[in-house]
Amino acid sequence: MPSSISISSSTFVLLFFSFSLVSILPPLILSASVVEDLNNLHPPSDFNSTINNNCLNNPSLRYCNSSSPLDLIEIFKSTIVASHLCNESRNPNCVETFPKIDLHSRPKIAPLYLSFTFFWKYCPLTILSINLSNNSIKGGFPSDVLQCSQIQALDLSHNDLSGDVPIQGFSPLTNLTLLNLSYNHFSESRISDSQFFKRFNSSSFLRSGLVPDHQGFTIKVVVFLFGFPMFVILMVGCLGWMCIRRPDFLPAVLRGGKHKFTPAMLEAATGGFSRNNLVGKSEGVDIYRGSVRDSSQVRIEIYRDEISGEGRRRFAEECKVLVQLCHKNIVQVVGWCDNRRLRAIVTEWTEGENVEIWVARSAPPWKQRLKILMGVLEAMRYLQEQWPQVGYDLRTCSILLSKNRQPLISRFRIGDQISNTRKIYKFGTLVLEMVTNKRPREEFERGEAEFIEWIRMHHPGKVHKVIDERMKKTGNTVDQATQGIGIGLMCADLSRGWHPSFDLIYRMMCKLSDSCQVPASPDHKRSHGDRGEGHRRNQSR
Ligand SMILES: *[C@@H]1O[C@H](CO)[C@@H](O)[C@H](O)[C@H]1NC(C)=O
Ligand SMILES: *[C@@H]1O[C@H](CO)[C@@H](O)[C@H](O)[C@H]1NC(C)=O
Ligand SMILES: *[C@@H]1O[C@H](CO)[C@@H](O)[C@H](O)[C@H]1NC(C)=O
Ligand SMILES: *[C@@H]1O[C@H](CO)[C@@H](O)[C@H](O)[C@H]1NC(C)=O
Ligand SMILES: *[C@@H]1O[C@H](CO)[C@@H](O)[C@H](O)[C@H]1NC(C)=O
Ligand SMILES: *[C@@H]1O[C@H](CO)[C@@H](O)[C@H](O)[C@H]1NC(C)=O
Ligand SMILES: *[C@@H]1O[C@H](CO)[C@@H](O)[C@H](O)[C@H]1NC(C)=O
């Protein structure tokens, strides 16, 4: 049965194409089963000439412009589907016109017609409206429909469509004025194409999953009107809090340079100036251990004395110089605070003790004492060459030892015009103090002067009487120490009105050092990370 019908229908299609200019439709005598039986249909042998005639008469037929060779079977099948669809859509006259596809509320057949890809490929140009609403169609957006680019209305509402809407695919549909995608389950993702949403208002997308343009706009307005001021208020509040409480969290520019500390920052660094962090106290100076924002340990010296505005300004100027000093034998100054009620200098934290305690407790061998003196001398030369305006203290108690047993000059005075003679004199007494393990200011009535006289009396003949008796006197140690004392005495000699130059002292000390196989370290600059594996012997004491 079905095969006989198909023969009759194809015969008719042929006839139809011979006469109709505008449409490609056969008359309305085909049964529904033909559509289901499409695969058994074959075009008549001269179908190609029929089509050629059609195209000659009406070049606007969609299949005429196909660039690939015409697929006669597909075109033939599409004409069969078209004739059925025309009737199913209750078009008034399926021979002459085919203005609409109306399959709303036809859930049984709508998916079937949608599946005829070849039909949509050659979508008749007469169709202006497609209504597929209320059919529970499942799956992704039926993109084939968009090949009917001439349509003015497309209704896909009340279905089960999901996934993305191919928004780009709508741009050729310039005549589309009515679109209804409402009541579907599209994904919300592609909602940014405002151009698309401008063409259609929200009633095209009711509960479709898509968010139309004006809702996005509403969100933007809400964000702008409320979110932005809230953000600004929060930022200002946050900044204000930081300015007052933790300026170390502010960018360096806002807090006046990365070396500038405020009382609040120092308070935070020392746990509110907690007694547990107080490591030292002397006239007007409190020394705290603290940790700053990058969690590195620092030493904070706090001066609580009253000082004039001019004094404070000078203090800040000096600190600006100190933070620039960079040498492995100079303590690294991290920053300062020049507040009215509180001044402070912040330096790197050093684990080790000072040279005075080290010599007194550990009785280091000559070789190690010499190494410390070389380090001090290197720092002195660096300061002499690059920062001659910086004065420093060379008492054994103010020279610290770093973790890896390097001496660190740690007390400075700026702009006092300390003469070179004085600096060299100080180095001389440092040498003598370290060789003898004496404290001239405490152990001699007339202080340093008497101390130096006392040594000079014993030099060089009875030098063993002044050398630290605990020092091991092996090999040429005594000879070395004697030479060291000689250099010390020469430096500390103020009587001649002449003093040796830094270079001369350095050369002499180097010679001493060479004969002792204490290599003078060649590099001048010290990086912040110079915390090598040091001797930990003294820390535990
Ligand atoms: C054409 O449509 C009408 C109803 O609109 C229907 O009764 C008729 O059977 C259809 N004809 C074919 C061939 O499908
Ligand atoms: C139609 O197709 C046949 C073979 O299928 C071919 O011989 C004939 O030249 C074609 N005619 C036209 C007009 O393309
Ligand atoms: C097919 O091409 C012709 C000219 O090349 C043009 O006039 C016509 O509009 C085109 N038709 C379609 C449906 O694109
Ligand atoms: C949707 O289709 C159902 C039948 O599938 C029908 O009962 C209902 O009235 C239709 N609704 C609309 C709005 O056309
Ligand atoms: C599609 O059919 C429904 C009836 O279910 C109707 O309400 C709607 O207006 C139609 N859409 C178009 C574009 O004609
Ligand atoms: C839109 O309509 C105009 C006028 O009816 C027509 O010339 C044009 O080809 C149509 N556009 C499309 C994409 O079919
Ligand atoms: C949406 O646009 C149509 C015309 O395209 C108009 O009739 C309708 O009132 C508009 N609806 C809204 C909510 O703007």
Ligand SMILES: *[C@@H]1O[C@H](CO)[C@@H](O)[C@H](O)[C@H]1NC(C)=O
């Ligand atoms: C789309 O369909 C829904 C439900 O049928 C309707 O409420 C809405 O007005 C329609 N929108 C347009 C633009 O026709």
